[in-house]
Amino acid sequence: MIFKKEKIERQITLKKDTRDGILSYCKMNHPNEGMLILKGKSKKGNVTIDGLVVPPFSESGPTFAGFPHSFLPFDLSYVGTVHSHPSGSAKPSVTDLHNFFGLVSLIVKSPYEDDDIFAWDSNGDPIKLTIS
Numbered sequence: 001m002i003f004k005k006e007k008i009e010r011q012i013t014l015k016k017d018t019r020d021g022i023l024s025y026c027k028m029n030h031p032n033e034g035m036l037i038l039k040g041k042s043k044k045g046n047v048t049i050d051g052l053v054v055p056p057f058s059e060s061g062p063t064f065a066g067f068p069h070s071f072l073p074f075d076l077s078y079v080g081t082v083h084s085h086p087s088g089s090a091k092p093s094v095t096d097l098h099n100f101f102g103l104v105s106l107i108v109k110s111p112y113e114d115d116d117i118f119a120w121d122s123n124g125d126p127i128k129l130t131i132s
């Protein structure tokens with residue numbers, strides 16, 4: 001007999017205000033990448049994002065935006081990061097996956113409109129994203 005292991009369907013909920021904040025930040029940094037830390041709550045695989053933090057010591061450039069994780073203060077409300085892809089692709093790069101932080105990585109592709117935000121897990125698989 002085969003028992004199906006129940007798969008936890010993860011879901012990301014992004015507050016509308018936070019979404020708008022991300023989009024303006026990405027537009028502001030264009031053509032460079034912009035990166036922000038996502039604040040929120042996680043409950044049984046469901047993550048609600050309701051705040052943004054500008055990372056300390058962030059480096060911005062046309063190809064990669066990152067920060068040394070060791071500089072990040074330990075904070076349980078940090079659920080992940082968001083960064084922009086000025087190139088127009090929303091797929092996480094190898095570097096993105098290598099630098100994965102937290103539970104979710106949001107990627108915003110150019111031109112940073114409402115439908116240009118995508119959520120990914122640490123394997124590079126897409127996660128359902130809902131705007132509320």
Ligand SMILES: [Zn+2]
Nearest residue numbers: 085092093096
């Ligand atoms: Zn990237």
